Amino acid sequence: MPAQRADARRNHARLLAVAEEEIAAHGADASLEQIARVAGVGSATVRRHFPHRRALLDAVFRGRIETLCSRARDLADADDARAALVEWLRALTEYAASTRGLAVALTRDLEALPDAGHENACATVLSEAGEPLVRRAAEAGAVAPGATAADLVTLITGIALATEHHPDPVAEADRLLGLTMAGAVPRG
Amino acid sequence: MPAQRADARRNHARLLAVAEEEIAAHGADASLEQIARVAGVGSATVRRHFPHRRALLDAVFRGRIETLCSRARDLADADDARAALVEWLRALTEYAASTRGLAVALTRDLEALPDAGHENACATVLSEAGEPLVRRAAEAGAVAPGATAADLVTLITGIALATEHHPDPVAEADRLLGLTMAGAVPRG
């Protein structure tokens, strides 16, 4: 089990870098063939490192997702629980709306997949990271009853998906998030 | 300009029927080739009747969209403006969540397209139909300031997109709609 061959590790890194650019340019449906071409490897090598498209998407976004997770940990013991949650949700929204392909990745990794392993899925990781924030805010009565962290992540994913087309997705998504948090049709 | 030839009209209807089934079965990315095959026509005939995929999606869903629009008209002078809006939004959500491919169609038709004509787009039609409901509810103070009918349609589209994977999309979407309307993280 000597970890991995040196060239394999190089190709992996190369593919990741190219994939990030390519996904940013052409969305989550970017051509794997094209990624292989740009990276200067055979198309089989792509699927060797990333069996399905989802695996590639996960890997590409893993880093930034981690950043958001640690952001959540930092905010976990802020004074104002509600403000902390809101800040985190806004950060998440901004990132989801500005990073092409991410929202699709977030929904896709919830899709039923032959292999059961969802533990590495971006959406799951994010939900778990946000859970403490939601819990604390809920204890302060600042969260709608029945709403979970996963729900909020799902809502934000939806907003990001639905605003992908918009001229200024980030601003639009943030605005819609505001409506969603405050209540678009609040009870009189 | 004698409207259309009889066989053309037949093929059009046939394609629409087949496309509906095929999209229900395989989502908005259903193969046009396959649709042609099942309908027993050449693949060129499909694109003759529906230049882009979006045109086909629009045509397939037009009927039900119309139903929702007339529903909006019926509700336009209900006693309780808020209740009327909520009912319409719930109906829209249920339909969007239960009809595979519709949510995608709703987002796609907002995408920039070579030809400018968006006037027939499903999302636009829906937004316009819902506008009176929103206006009346807003006058009653039941809608968040700044929220438009288009915003609500967008939010619902997002919810439908994000819950497509879920085991029970309709129930999940309805629940999330409830959160969105009432406020997921309401101001203390």
Next chain:
DNA sequence: ATAAGATACGGAGGACCCCGCCACTTGGCA
């Protein structure tokens, strides 16, 4: 330093899809 073995590579080939072209058929009108 080198040879052996495991590991990773890349290209070929099949299946599918979208798309544009063009010769041909078919329906409607005189």
Next chain:
DNA sequence: TGCCAAGTGGCGGGGTCCTCCGTATCTTAT
């Protein structure tokens, strides 16, 4: 009935995804 435009279908080109398999390359032990 015969003409002609409207409508059709199939073919070929270009692209993608995916799998298989012979081969090149890295690693480790000698």
